[in-house]
Amino acid sequence: MNRKLTNWALGVGTPFLLVAAWWMFSENSTNTFFPPLGMILERFQALWLFEHFESDVMLSLRNLVVGYALATVIGVGLGFVTALMPVARWALDPLIHFLRGIPPVALVPIFISLIGFGIEMRLVSITLAAMFPTLIATVDGIRSVDSTLKDVSSVYRLTRAEKLAQVYLPAAGPQIASGMQVSLQVAFVVMIASEMLGSSQGIGAMTLLAQQSFMTSDMWAGILLLGVIGFGANLVFEVIKNKVLAWYVGSKRLARS
Amino acid sequence: MNKNLRPLLVSAGGMLAALALWQVTATGPMAGGPLPSAAATFVQLAGLVANEAFWAALAETLVISLAGLTSAAVVGVVTGVLIGSFEPVRYATLAVLEFLKPIPPIVILPLVVLIFGPTTQMSWFLVFFGCVLPIIMQTVSGVHDADPVTLDTARSYGLGRTEILARVTLPSAMPFIGTAMRVAAPAALVITVVAGLLGGGPGLGLSIYQAQAAGDYPVLYAYVVVLGVLGLSFQGASRLAERRLLHWHASYREVLPA
Numbered sequence: 346m347n348r349k350l351t352n353w354a355l356g357v358g359t360p361f362l363l364v365a366a367w368w369m370f371s372e373n374s375t376n377t378f379f380p381p382l383g384m385i386l387e388r389f390q391a392l393w394l395f396e397h398f399e400s401d402v403m404l405s406l407r408n409l410v411v412g413y414a415l416a417t418v419i420g421v422g423l424g425f426v427t428a429l430m431p432v433a434r435w436a437l438d439p440l441i442h443f444l445r446g447i448p449p450v451a452l453v454p455i456f457i458s459l460i461g462f463g464i465e466m467r468l469v470s471i472t473l474a475a476m477f478p479t480l481i482a483t484v485d486g487i488r489s490v491d492s493t494l495k496d497v498s499s500v501y502r503l504t505r506a507e508k509l510a511q512v513y514l515p516a517a518g519p520q521i522a523s524g525m526q527v528s529l530q531v532a533f534v535v536m537i538a539s540e541m542l543g544s545s546q547g548i549g550a551m552t553l554l555a556q557q558s559f560m561t562s563d564m565w566a567g568i569l570l571l572g573v574i575g576f577g578a579n580l581v582f583e584v585i586k587n588k589v590l591a592w593y594v595g596s597k598r599l600a601r602s
Numbered sequence: 603m604n605k606n607l608r609p610l611l612v613s614a615g616g617m618l619a620a621l622a623l624w625q626v627t628a629t630g631p632m633a634g635g636p637l638p639s640a641a642a643t644f645v646q647l648a649g650l651v652a653n654e655a656f657w658a659a660l661a662e663t664l665v666i667s668l669a670g671l672t673s674a675a676v677v678g679v680v681t682g683v684l685i686g687s688f689e690p691v692r693y694a695t696l697a698v699l700e701f702l703k704p705i706p707p708i709v710i711l712p713l714v715v716l717i718f719g720p721t722t723q724m725s726w727f728l729v730f731f732g733c734v735l736p737i738i739m740q741t742v743s744g745v746h747d748a749d750p751v752t753l754d755t756a757r758s759y760g761l762g763r764t765e766i767l768a769r770v771t772l773p774s775a776m777p778f779i780g781t782a783m784r785v786a787a788p789a790a791l792v793i794t795v796v797a798g799l800l801g802g803g804p805g806l807g808l809s810i811y812q813a814q815a816a817g818d819y820p821v822l823y824a825y826v827v828v829l830g831v832l833g834l835s836f837q838g839a840s841r842l843a844e845r846r847l848l849h850w851h852a853s854y855r856e857v858l859p860a
Contacts, residue, residue, distance in 0.1 A: 352693040359694040360701070378717055435609040436616030446833030448792040450708075450799060451807070451826055454814035458636040458822065534706045534796075541711075541800050553800075556712035564712050571709040579704035 424483025482524020670729025682741020
C-alpha cells in the first residue's frame with residue numbers, strides 16, 4: 346500500500362520537478378537557443394492568448410478539425426464500399442496501397458502546385474493525407490469480420506442497412522478506431538507542414554517564421570503550443586474512444602481475466 | 603485458375619484506368635496547367651534514374667533513415683530495459699513519456715534546424731527523436747509483460763540478473779520491440795523526408811522542395827512516385843524482417859499462410 350502511494354507520487358511529481366528544473370536552470374540563461382522558461386511563457390501569453398488567437402490559433406485548429414472530420418467520413422465510407430464490393434477492392438487496392446506508401450507531407454507540394462497556398466490547399470492536404478490510415482483500417486476491419494457473424498446475420502434476414510449498422514460497423518469498430526487515431530496524428534503533422542511550406546498564417550508558419558528571424562522565445566512558445574495541441578488532441582480522442590468502445594474494452598478485460 | 607486470374611486483371615485494369623484518367627485530365631481540361639501528364643512524369647522518372655544526383659539523394663535519404671532508426675533502436679531498447687526493470691523509475695517516467703509520445707517530431711523541427719542548421723545531423727537527430735520514444739515505451743511494456751512465473755522459476759534455478767535479462771526478459775519483450783520497429787521503420791523514412799522538405803536537410807525531401815520551388819512539376823511528381831515506391835518497400839521490408847526475426851516466438855508461430 347505504502348509502496349503504491351510512493352509510486353503514484355513519483356508519477357505525479359516527476360513532471361513538476363522537470364518543469365521546475367527547466368525553470369531554474371534556464372533562469373539566467375544567456376544561450377540564444379535556450380532562453381529562460383519565464384520569458385518563453387511571457388511570449389506564449391502575449392502571442393497566442395490575445396494577439397494571434399483568432400487569426401492563427403483558431404485558423405489552424407479549424408483546419409485540423411474540418412480536415413480530420415472529412416478524412417474520417419470519406420475514409421470510413423470508401424472503406425465500406427471497397428471492402429464489401431470485390432470488384433472495387435480488386436480495382437482500388439493496389440492504388441490505395443501505393444498512395445499510402447507516399448510520405449503524407451510529400452503530398453503537400455503537389456497540392457500547393459495545384460491549388461496554391463490558400464486555406465483550401467491546407468484543408469485538401471489534411472483531408473487526403475489523413476484519409477488513408479482510416480480507409481485501410483476500415484477495409485481490414487470489415488474483411489476480418491467473423492464469418493459466423495455474417496452467416497448469423499444472413500439467417501436472421503437482416504437487411505443490408507441493418508447489417509452495415511449493426512453487424513459490420515461494431516465488429517470493425519476497434520480496428521477503425523485505431524486507424525482513426527493514426528489519421529489524427531497524420532492530420533496534425535500535415536496541418537503543421539502545410540503551414541510551414543510558404544504560408545504566412547497559422548501556428549506552424551508563425552513558429553517557423555520566429556525561428557528564421559532568430560526570435561527564439563517566440564519559437565519556443567510556438568513549439569509549446571503545438572506540443573500541447575498534439576497531446577490534447579490525442580487525449581480527447583482517447584476519452585471519446587473509450588466511451589464509444591466501452592463494450593469492447595470491457596469484453597477484452599473479461600476475456601483476459 | 604480462371605478465378606485467381608480475375609482479381610489480378612481487375613487490379614491491373616484499375617491501375618491502368620487511374621493512369622489513363624491522370625493522362626486525360628492533364629492533357630485535356632487542365633492542359634498547360636500545373637498538372638503534368640502521366641507520360642511526362644514517367645519520362646522525367648526515366649531521366650532521374652539515369653541521373654547521378656538522384657542516386658546520391660536517394661542514398662542520403664536511406665543512410666539518414668537507417669542511421670536514425672538504428673541509433674533509436676539501440677538507445678530505445680537499452681533505456682526501455684532500464685526503465686522497465688525498476689518499478690519506481692517506471693512510474694516516474696510514465697507521465698512524461700505519455701505526454702511526449704503523441705507529439706510528432708515536426709513540432710521541434712524549428713528548434714533542431716536552429717541548432718544544427720540544414721545538415722545531415724539535423725535530419726538524423728529528428729529521425730532519432732521521432733523513433734526513440736515509441737521504442738522506449740514498447741520495450742518498457744514488453745519488459746513489464748514478462749511472465750512472473752517464468753521469472754520466479756529462473757530465479758529459483760539460481761540464474762543471475764544478467765542471465766535472467768538475456769534469457770527471460772528480453773526474449774519475452776521481443777514481440778513488443780518488433781512491433782515498435784515495424785512501425786518506426788516507415789516513420790523514419792517519413793521524418794527524413796520532412797526534415798529535407800521543411801528543414802533543408804539533404805536527401806529526397808530537399809529535392810522535392812527544389813522541384814516545387816522551381817516550378818518543375820513533372821520532376822516533382824516523379825520524385826513523389828519514387829517516394830511512394832520507397833515507402834512501400836520500407837513497409838514491406840520491416841514487416842518481412844519482423845516475421846523472419848521473430849518466427850520463434852509464440853505469438854508469431856501460429857500465423858500460418860492463409
